[in-house]
Amino acid sequence: MPTCAAWRVGAGTLFGAALVLAACGTDDGDAATDDTGAASDAGTSTTDARSDGGVVEVGLVDFAFEGLPDSVTTGTRLTVTNSSEVELHKLSALPISDDEDRPVEELLDLPGAELAAILRVRPATVLTAGPGGPQVAEVGDGTLSEAGRYVIICAIPLGLDPDEYLDALPGNGRPPMVGGGRPHFTLGMAAELLVE
Secondary structure, eight states: OOOHHHHHHHHHHHHHHHHHTTOSSOOOTTGGGOOOSOOOSOOOEEEEEEEOSSEEEEEEETTEEEEEEEEEOTTEEEEEEEOOSSOOEEEEEEEBOTTOOSOHHHHTTSOHHHHHHHBOSSOSEEEEEOTTOOEEEEESSSEEOSOEEEEEEOOOBTTOOHHHHHHHOOSSSSOOOOOOSSBGGGGTOEEEEEEO
């Protein structure tokens, strides 16, 4: 896992690229360097198991994905639940180009233009949930219908007001532009998922 400084540099570049890809919810390109909040040691908890289709429920907790398998079969549908008492969270699945084999941690440290060239144009799915609230499908319904590697991130800014964000959802597949602190993936809410 990169150092905190490396995450901040990578966070700024991915944050900018994610805006282009309609995967995050702020227009503040400098949000990744905001020093509000403490880093989490929780990290994302993936399982070594493979999911063979159907529905996989992923827990969104403060700065981690719980129950996210290492791999799923094509056609698997992800759902999310948020057990945080304060933070809004989202699961954004961004496809990685087929010819890319570097680990996700390394990709997150790339300059924005290079990372944007590796990620495909649009997220496969974006699922959001407020604290203890229901899932909101911003992009897709959670189904991963294309084989390949995916970066799974939560690009919600730290300390974002959940009600403000959810009230601003336009229903057009694009996140509302609201401010906040650095994105949650800089605190460990990032993972890799293989769809086979």
